[in-house]
Amino acid sequence: MSSVSGYELVLTPQSDSIHQTINLSSEVRSHEFGGLKVNAVYKVELRAKTSEGFGLTAEEQITTTAGKAKI
Numbered sequence: 001m002s003s004v005s006g007y008e009l010v011l012t013p014q015s016d017s018i019h020q021t022i023n024l025s026s027e028v029r030s031h032e033f034g035g036l037k038v039n040a041v042y043k044v045e046l047r048a049k050t051s052e053g054f055g056l057t058a059e060e061q062i063t064t065t066a067g068k069a070k071i
Contacts, residue, residue: 002050014041014061036064 004026011033012019022031036042041063048055 002052004048004050006049008045008047008049008054010045012043012045013037014043038064038066040064 006026007024007028009022009024009031010019011022020033024031041061044060044062045057046060047057
């Protein structure tokens with residue numbers, strides 16, 4: 001089994017098909033998105049990358065509040 005070399009994080013608003021894709025190193029444990037709408041629903045997808053390619057995708061739905069959404 002290969003070790004994780006990084007992550008791909010995809011954020012898609014429920015009201016739109018335009019998404020943000022972020023590539024993170026394996027040392028990163030959080031990411032702060034800017035420009036999110038308040039009280040909006042987003043789908044977050046995360047998958048690990050190894051030398052063999054990408055693993056399974058984990059999905060989560062989040063709703064923003066008046067503060068920032070930190071993942």
